[in-house]
Amino acid sequence: MPSAALPGLRVLDFSRVLAGPFATMLLADLGATVTKVERPGTGDDTRAWGPPFDETGTATYFQSVNRNKDSLVLDLADAGDRERARALALESDVVVENFRPGVLDRLGLGDTDLRTAKPELVYCSITGFGRGAGAELPGYDLLVQALGGLMSITGPPEGEPQKVGVAVVDVLAGLFATVGILAALRHRDATGEGQRVEVDLLSSLLAALVNQGSAYTVAGVVPTRMGNQHPSIAPYEPLPCAGGELVLAVGNDRQFAALCAVLGRPALADDPLFATNSARVSNRAALRAELVAALATRPAADWARELTAARVPAGVVNDVAGAFRLASALGLDPLVDLPRPDGSTVRLTRNPIGLSATPPSYRSAPPPLDPRK
Structure with missing residues (x-):
């Protein structure tokens, strides 16, 4: 097997739903060992976000961002489980969480507590609207698309504002979080010092508005919906x-x-x-x-x-099936089959990053929920 880009990197993942799990899956694909902490009984919210479901009864949504991970059920309201979570965090190189600001601090699992005990720890927090005045706002992708202006430039001019057909803000935030984590690890390797990595969904969207954002910030132009046309290019x-x-x-x-x-x-x-x-x-x-x-x-x-x-x-204009057929016809190998513990497999989209010496690897399917609680 080719060597991994992130061998021996240990990640404790407290995040749920999409942005955080997407980031930790990318790290896992690159060789990190990721332990996903889930709540008793139900686990990650997306395990139930369906249909569609696979043959095991797990939502395909969950499957999309949780390969190459182990699942560990811990009840963070329980003192014993909190101690176990703390011990695991202090054995890790990276902690990722997307709780409301302050929740993990009150449980003794926040950035300050953990990095005081382990200064070399990289601690990544993903929020909806930051830790200040927006701390209590719920960080759902649809809400951020609305409040962040994306829906105002999506859809036909005469129609209603529209969301993008995938939770693109969560995906962007996950990518920014991954870049931040890797940059913090590079700094740690050079200095021995960890740091806090902060990413919020609203800032991620504003940064990703690129030319539409600079139309406003530079020229004072407020972009509007143009359907499928481009504001600066034709046809x-x-x-x-x-x-x-x-x-x-x-x-x-x-x-x-x-x-x-x-x-x-x-x-x-x-x-x-x-x-x-x-x-x-x-x-x-x-x-x-x-x-x-x-x-x-x-x-x-x-x-x-x-x-x-x-x-x-x-x-x-392809549908999703046509898009995968095209990628296959072009030799891009868009699909990977990952083994489940029962010997079956699940087919998922491969990681798009190509590395000549340390390519992504596909070791295991998204984990079943840890049955111990």
């Missing part, structure tokens, strides 16, 4: 064809000229209304009308093949 949207819809993501003038040539409308590339990206953005309605008329003669799949051959970014 960059799905367009109807004789059969299905074709997505065009034309990022420069060369691509636009190639698009026009394939469509049999080369003169469009020289038209002052469309010759530059800025002109195309300013005249997007007229451009869309021209493109829809040209595309109406053939199915989307046919156009996609021809445009791709001409190096124009184009494709059809």
